[in-house]
């Protein structure tokens with residue numbers, strides 16, 4: 524396959540960039556290492572200028588539909604007493620308030636937006652890059668959650684033709700094999716075995 528742009532990382536920036544480029548007609552390959560976004564320590568507040576950017580980039584509606592909370596004011600408290608109440612739409616240049624959303628939901632929504640826009644969001648790494656453990660079933664389990672018209676690449680842990688056949692039967696389109704070939708005494712023979720699968 525070929526792509527105009529490869530975006531590494533499907534975080535807020537990577538997903539939004541992929542969506543914008545895909546909508547402009549570019550073919551985009553977005554690669555994200557996480558199979559499930561974790562609740563890392565992150566604030567959940569998008570301030571008005573971020574909300575204005577989300578509107579400009581045409582991702583705002585998807586965030587609201589996915590459950591982002593619109594917050595129309597910003598209160599400041601000192602020692603438990605409110606010292607300022609700021610109505611945001613009336614006091615910001617773009618008349619926006621804040622948008623609050625659980626961070627993993629925000630990431631998943633933006634990845635879905637990128638996929639909807641046409642980004643080819645594909646690589647499924649069977650190897651957890653933190654623990655280096657391999658789960659050979661991962662690509663097979665996740666394949667149904669990716670639209671059928673996307674090319675899905677299963678990465679890591681592929682040993683032989685039988686593994687390749689199982690992946691193909693599960694709807695995986697391509698494989699990425701590194702370690703098996705690197706460790707092989709006869710890489711050509713191993714490659715022939717993989718291709719026979």
Ligand SMILES: Cc1cc2nc3c(=O)[nH]c(=O)nc-3n(C[C@H](O)[C@H](O)[C@H](O)COP(=O)(O)OP(=O)(O)OC[C@H]3O[C@@H](n4cnc5c(N)ncnc54)[C@H](O)[C@@H]3O)c2cc1C
Nearest residue numbers: 532533534535536537554555556557564565566567568569
């Ligand atoms: C404590 C804390 C509180 C914050 N509070 C707020 C807040 O209230 N409001 C706000 O607007 N911002 C807040 N931020 C900032 C905000 O979280 C970041 O600006 C934003 O997440 C950056 O988005 P990003 O897409 O650039 O990076 P990230 O969100 O870090 O995404 C990067 C992505 O790339 C993937 N990746 C990395 N390496 C690879 C690789 N080699 N291959 C494939 N994928 C890879 C990662 O898995 C990840 O999904 C906060 C940040 C912190 C740390």
